[in-house]
Amino acid sequence: MTTDSLDPAIARPQLGPPLLDGLRVVELAEEVAGPFASKLLADAGAETLKIEAPDGDMARRMAPFAEPSPHRETSTTWLAYNTSKQSVVLDLDTTAGRRVLQELVAATDILVTDRTPARLAALDLNPDDLRERYPRLIVAAVTPFGLVGSAAGWPSTALTRAHASGSAAGVRRNLGANTGAPLMAGAKVHEADGGTALALAIWAALIARERYGHGQIVDVASTDAMMNMDRVDISIAHNDGGPPPRPPTKGGSAFGGRLECSDGHLIAVTPQSHQWAGLITAMGDPAWAFDADGNLIDRMQLGEEASDAIEEWARARTRDEVFRALQSNSAPAGPVMRPSEVMNSEQERVRGFFDVLDHPVAPSSRYPQFAAQWTGSERAPRSSAPLLGSSSADVTRPHLSPWTPAQARRAGVIG
């Protein structure tokens, strides 16, 4: 894509409405995977009601919090995965609470949930029954081991799911050597995988609904989602008995890998021969890389000395010097950036990847957008995560449920 094509001055039909304008989501989910899926829908313009217990989503209690002290509105995890939603508090241990939930589900396009099959049945939200009652409803579940399968009731946490899926072993493989413990990736990436798989499948179900007129059940096991991210290496391990032995290298790759520079680390990856040649050029054509006739020696024939020389070269330079030298010679490389460096990079500033959202309790902060820009539709306005129960009174809005404010107050549905 040339930059011209993205220039708003170039004639384009005017932007259409936001992607999910006019669609409604009810979310009954906590922590990361389910909330991440519905946050993606909410940020794309779907009106999203998050149902919370009186003490709120578990993520509200997950450290760390905006300083100075823990507060149910300022957990970074809570804030990150609940943008653009409205919060409705319902006590689902009460008949009235369950009735309201039924009515909200009846009026929605998509139900996002992370509840186990047993819990859904207890709430009279059995997916098959819901599908019969509401043929256009999309019931979208992300659970640790799926709605179907004998592991559905297993106790688990993000740690045990990352290991049960192979995802942690996959991270471990990147360390190069063949010993040591399997390792979770940083942040909450493994859990987020369940969320993106669910959101992808919801969009597929929305297309099917537009085309064929019916909803359906979307069943994502978050462990299956994590597993799929390593499907290539898992397949080779299973079908081919593991990868061929690696050449003797450090840092995880035959052709660069993790390099320590004077001010931090950098990753260089040069699998193609022209990229390797670029790395050698960037280093100033050291003699060890060439044979007597002046041709580049096959990399696989080079041993530890080559790795040592590359490492020594990198150590004497900053990340930025190595990065620019390699990139300007078509050798793919990237500095290991801190999150703060990503946020302050010129690249992301120009792309507008972060936008600042205000919040009634937490300080204003920069939030990442979706990783793609749809150039034909307007961006939906985003808002920060809702205060607990801040939209409870919305259950009385006529298009959402039959409750009048007076009825709802009498039934204890709203305060």
Next chain:
Amino acid sequence: MTTTTNGQSQQNGQNGHHGRLRAATRSGPLSGKRIIDFTWAWAGPYGAMQLALLGAELIKIESITRIDHSRQRSLAMGSFKGGVNQAPMFNEVNLNKYSIQLNLKLEGAKQVIRDLARTADGAIDNFRPGILEKLGLGYDDLRKENPEIVMLSASALGATGPERNYTGYAPTFAAMSGLSYLTGEPQEPPVMMGGSIDLRAGTAAAMAMLAGFHYRERTGRGQFIDASSSEAIGMHIAEEFLHVDLLGSDGDRLGNGHRAYAPHDVFRCASMRAPEAYTDDHKGAKSGWIAIACRNDQEWNSLCECSGLDHLREDPRFRTGLKRWKHRDELKPMIEAWTSEQSAVETAETLRAAGVPAAASVWGSDIHHSENFQSRGGAVSVRPPETALRHVLPPPWKLSATPAEIVSPAPRLGEDTDYVLSRMLGYDQDKIDALAREGALE
């Protein structure tokens, strides 16, 4: 493993595979949708494959002059021994696709793309920004043929910004997203990430493409979508960016640890499975690790009971959750002294039955053999034309009314060139011969 599905090509031989993927386009959300797939390597092909699994007709544009390098070699392992049709990596991210050979530098091949664009619903590529435009095949060119086309271009850092022309692979996207910095043990350097990063970027691209198709169904409008692979990883770590603004610092590497819970780690075991599991044809790992997490006193007490470490319940260092967390480095060897005499799979079963979150840390065949995987239907088998039967993972979502189907292994290079030209585009033999003479079908 419950399903065995193969493309018809191996039954029909070299040339008799017309409609080889017909079954894929029967009942999916994207049935009847045609997508031009310019992608290569891992991220783009995996994203495009999601669309093929959902029923779309994916036409992968390939050329002998510019072979998808995942047909030849890997970042970590170097070249494959087999030929371009035997690469295991290529198969995993190109299931259910057609392959046509086109040398896009030649005018005849460009005309084929323009003709395809007129009949297509979408196009997806992961070239460096600007490459397709130079070939005269960018979005502005294709939308002249078909104003409603949905086109997504995924690149390392996006199509705008000062670093848009930089090239990258999964390990560099991860490095430039902030994730590598956060991955690793607290006292160790950051970890170089691998292929899973590509597949996360591919997932985000597929989702963006589906959003574009959904939008077109509702509004009739096509559009261009600019996707950044680094941002795709950044999107997965949103709370770490909030950490910067709200706590004034970057977060830390936690390894397998947790900010509040202990024990919360992996522990070395004597073996992966009990000795009787190790028959001659056993394919799983011998050594084993178990992940155990205790979030509260109840889970801790159950762990102590199951492990015979009852005396730890009385130890003042471990009496509360906070104390266990503070003394987690002392706790770890005590638990490991027990696990190192156990097998991982069976011990995890025992702990889960007692309500303790636990799992064997599995890989490869041990994933295929795991109860959670098997009880959801297990693997699908495919037989790429020039290799042995392979077991592959099904997609990570189950759609009750429009289920995904893996109907075919990845295509051989150019396997469907004739089919695409004659059957999809209606070219006659003279026209195809002329293209071949020009070198456009190389």
